Amino acid sequence: MTFSAPVSPLLDCNTLSTVADSGDIVSFVSLMESMGASPEDQTEVVASFLSDTDAKVFVAGHRGLVGSAIHRKLVALGFTKLLLRTHAEVDLTRQADVEAFFAAERPRYVIVAAAKVGGIHANSTYPADFIAVNLQIQTNIIDASLRCTGGAVSKLFFLGSSCIYPKHAPQPIPESALLSGPLEPTNEWYAVAKIAGIKMCQAYRIQHGLDAISAMPTNLYGPQDNFHPENSHVLPALIRRFHNAKISGANEVVVWGTGSPLREFLHVDDLADAVVFLMDRYSGLEHVNVGSGKEVTIKELAELVKEVVGFQGDLVWDKTKPDGTPRKLMDSSMLAGMGWEAKIPLREGLADTYKWYVDNVVDN
Amino acid sequence: MGAESADAAEEIPSFLSDTAAKVFVAGHRGLVGSAIHRKLVALGFTNLLLRTHTDLDLTRQADVEAFFAAERPRYVIVAAAKVGGIHANSSYPADFIAVNLQIQTNIIDAALRCAGGAVRKLLFLGSSCIYPKHAPQPIPESALLSGPLEPTNEWYAIAKIAGIKMCQAYRIQHGLDAISSMPTNLYGPQDNFHPENSHVLPALIRRFHNAKVAGDKEVVVWGTGSPLREFLHVDDLADAVVFLMDRYSGLEHVNVGSGKEVTIKELAELVKEVVGFKGELVWDKTKPDGTPRKLMDSSKLAAMGWEAKIPLRQGLVDTYNWASASGAYLAVEENELIEHSGGAVDESGGSGWAAFSLAAKREHTAAAFEREMGFEETTDPARLPTTLNVNHFKIRARIGGGRKSGPWD
Numbered sequence: 004m005t006f007s008a009p010v011s012p013l014l015d016c017n018t019l020s021t022v023a024d025s026g027d028i029v030s031f032v033s034l035m036e037s038m039g040a041s042p043e044d045q046t047e048v049v050a051s052f053l054s055d056t057d058a059k060v061f062v063a064g065h066r067g068l069v070g071s072a073i074h075r076k077l078v079a080l081g082f083t084k085l086l087l088r089t090h091a092e093v094d095l096t097r098q099a100d101v102e103a104f105f106a107a108e109r110p111r112y113v114i115v116a117a118a119k120v121g122g123i124h125a126n127s128t129y130p131a132d133f134i135a136v137n138l139q140i141q142t143n144i145i146d147a148s149l150r151c152t153g154g155a156v157s158k159l160f161f162l163g164s165s166c167i168y169p170k171h172a173p174q175p176i177p178e179s180a181l182l183s184g185p186l187e188p189t190n191e192w193y194a195v196a197k198i199a200g201i202k203m204c205q206a207y208r209i210q211h212g213l214d215a216i217s218a219m220p221t222n223l224y225g226p227q228d229n230f231h232p233e234n235s236h237v238l239p240a241l242i243r244r245f246h247n248a249k250i251s252g253a254n255e256v257v258v259w260g261t262g263s264p265l266r267e268f269l270h271v272d273d274l275a276d277a278v279v280f281l282m283d284r285y286s287g288l289e290h291v292n293v294g295s296g297k298e299v300t301i302k303e304l305a306e307l308v309k310e311v312v313g314f315q316g317d318l319v320w321d322k323t324k325p326d327g328t329p330r331k332l333m334d335s336s337m338l339a340g341m342g343w344e345a346k347i348p349l350r351e352g353l354a355d356t357y358k359w360y361v362d363n364v365v366d367n
Numbered sequence: 368m369g370a371e372s373a374d375a376a377e378e379i380p381s382f383l384s385d386t387a388a389k390v391f392v393a394g395h396r397g398l399v400g401s402a403i404h405r406k407l408v409a410l411g412f413t414n415l416l417l418r419t420h421t422d423l424d425l426t427r428q429a430d431v432e433a434f435f436a437a438e439r440p441r442y443v444i445v446a447a448a449k450v451g452g453i454h455a456n457s458s459y460p461a462d463f464i465a466v467n468l469q470i471q472t473n474i475i476d477a478a479l480r481c482a483g484g485a486v487r488k489l490l491f492l493g494s495s496c497i498y499p500k501h502a503p504q505p506i507p508e509s510a511l512l513s514g515p516l517e518p519t520n521e522w523y524a525i526a527k528i529a530g531i532k533m534c535q536a537y538r539i540q541h542g543l544d545a546i547s548s549m550p551t552n553l554y555g556p557q558d559n560f561h562p563e564n565s566h567v568l569p570a571l572i573r574r575f576h577n578a579k580v581a582g583d584k585e586v587v588v589w590g591t592g593s594p595l596r597e598f599l600h601v602d603d604l605a606d607a608v609v610f611l612m613d614r615y616s617g618l619e620h621v622n623v624g625s626g627k628e629v630t631i632k633e634l635a636e637l638v639k640e641v642v643g644f645k646g647e648l649v650w651d652k653t654k655p656d657g658t659p660r661k662l663m664d665s666s667k668l669a670a671m672g673w674e675a676k677i678p679l680r681q682g683l684v685d686t687y688n689w690a691s692a693s694g695a696y697l698a699v700e701e702n703e704l705i706e707h708s709g710g711a712v713d714e715s716g717g718s719g720w721a722a723f724s725l726a727a728k729r730e731h732t733a734a735a736f737e738r739e740m741g742f743e744e745t746t747d748p749a750r751l752p753t754t755l756n757v758n759h760f761k762i763r764a765r766i767g768g769g770r771k772s773g774p775w776d
Contacts, residue, residue, distance in 0.1 A: 131533070183514060
């Protein structure tokens with residue numbers, strides 16, 4: 004189908020997809036005509052993402068925690084043309100390489116799960132890498148997606164994380180908290196890059212009509228996570244510590260603080276499910292929080308991990324040590340309003356993750 | 368890292384004494400870059416690397432890297448950017464964020480990777496619009512990222528904030544001597560006098576000049592004239608830039624302002640006087656005033672021993688003389704012309720372009736001017752200029768001559 008004028012980026016995509024989904028060809032064609040399409044054109048209804056399983060989908064970063072989960076999900080949904088490139092095959096920080104890749108492959112969908120990620124220690128030590136590599140990756144991909152000739156790329160999905168929000172954001176953290184106050188200094192390099200990515204998606208939508216959306220997940224866990232002794236997050240760190248204590252026959256595991264801070268966790272397979280849900284149904288300007296909406300105290304988490312791992316010794320709290328942020332919870336009501344919810348309970352997710360850990364990480 | 372000989376005791380020359388060294392001034396044809404260029408020439412720098420957009424597309428990573436590998440500049444000043452007013456930012460948000468991110472990321476990264484540590488120092492320029500919309504006045508450096516940005520220029524602002532952060536990160540991780548400075552509202556030769564896109568000071572010059580030429584009885588300005596603004600002549604900025612290059616190697620960005628506020632009323636009266644408009648200056652007090660105050664806190668720079676030297680009256684005279692000589696008040700924005708004409712614009716500063724005199728342009732001009740004054744964006748028809756008041760803008764069009772088309776047509 005051709006249009007006599009460029010489709011307005013301000014067109015309400017919900018209206019369009021609602022009419023398309025209704026299967027009412029008469030309404031659909033008249034809506035197309037109101038946008039300038041000629042009736043004698045071939046009427047090709049734009050397929051929804053989930054039904055478009057023959058289309059080329061580029062999953063950038065398919066080997067990371069998030070990318071691998073999205074990869075798994077797409078395979079399970081029957082997608083047959085996944086474009087997967089390792090760093091050695093396509094260096095996403097190289098503008099010309101990314102452009103050449105897009106010109107050669109012309110993906111219809113692009114999911115940006117590639118990023119330089121790491122914990123507090125890594126961010127503090129390699130701030131230049133965390134800001135520059137991420138800026139380069141996302142700028143190259145978003146720009147190449149736009150310029151891919153013939154509008155080959157019909158939708159792009161950009162991923163960030165909850166650390167884009169201000170250090171003292173209200174809890175639960177709504178999307179509107181973005182840029183409302185100072186960032187957490189220990190990850191400001193990554194955060195600034197990711198904020199720029201969200202804004203770039205918005206700007207490309209406004210000026211060029213590129214269907215680019217962004218999602219910000221809460222704390223993630225699951226297979227392929229980083230269990231590194233120095234760099235891992237709290238959940239994989241607990242798994243590793245309880246496992247090592249079990250294996251070595253230790254009497255106790257000591258955890259800092261009182262265990263009272265509240266945290267939210269989302270299994271990465273739930274995130275992958277949200278990603279395909281949003282790819283299928285969301286074309287808005289604003290980024291979308293993706294959380295489970297379920298909080299646990301660190302105490303509850305530690306006890307659950309101890310149980311799942313099967314450590315028989317004592318869990319001891321060193322109350323002389325600091326507790327950290329009292330609460331970190333994303334406000335995912337926008338996504339819930341669209342009809343999505345997480346499905347993997349924490350206990351089940353932990354069991355799944357521990358099994359993967361034992362099978363893939365231990366003894367490596 | 369930068370010693371030229373094996374003698375470990377050799378002192379690294381200060382920037383100001385290093386006049387034979389290669390200095391890359393990216394964006395040397397813009398308002399800021401051209402002033403820095405003038406300053407460096409006046410200071411005796413003999414090895415300036417100047418590249419137009421056609422010579423070197425700063426948005427191309429490989430081209431920038433090749434340039435650095437071939438030229439190996441010792442100093443880099445990043446005055447190249449995609450800039451524009453509220454209207455331009457709203458219409459081209461993708462360009463404003465992406466082009467600026469690409470330019471600065473390419474240059475800072477290439478500067479680091481330039482083999483043998485050739486680049487000794489880099490200065491990154493931004494603007495006062497990086498600060499939150501409701502920053503405390505005067506605005507200190509610490510206000511950065513402390514609150515929401517002004518929506519109308521958030522695209523540019525985010526890119527520039529990322530640039531500041533990138534300089535900091537490269538200093539921390541790699542020891543690159545990268546500094547950033549954020550100037551206040553600038554004015555001066557080579558400014559943009561475009562009907563739609565110019566800022567308040569050149570807009571006032573343009574309006575009073577056109578009214579003088581047309582023999583109008585009055586110029587009407589919205590509001591009471593009470594809002595306070597700060598202006599800095601671009602030659603003062605260039606002076607601050609070389610000062611900082613010579614003396615500052617800190618992590619934090621540095622505000623560069625004159626520290627002198629004027630009310631819009633004082634400004635308008637001064638412009639009227641400098642331009643020599645004999646009619647009335649009338650204030651339409653029924654119209655809104657805009658942001659009450661916008662002033663940068665430049666005490667950090669002042670404590671280092673720098674201060675602005677060009678008084679406003681003198682700077683306005685200088686600017687008006689330049690504008691009259693070059694016909695800039697009738698010209699369109701040079702940057703966009705350069706981009707769209709592939710570099711074919713006359714280097715002398717835009718003379719030769721015919722004026723636009725469409726009714727729509729005049730109406731846009733009024734609205735753009737008022738928006739630039741800081742008034743709230745509105746779609747309320749009752750508050751938008753509806754009828755054309757020909758007394759506002761009787762621009763005598765230059766007939767004949769080529770006129771290039773651009774995105775404002």
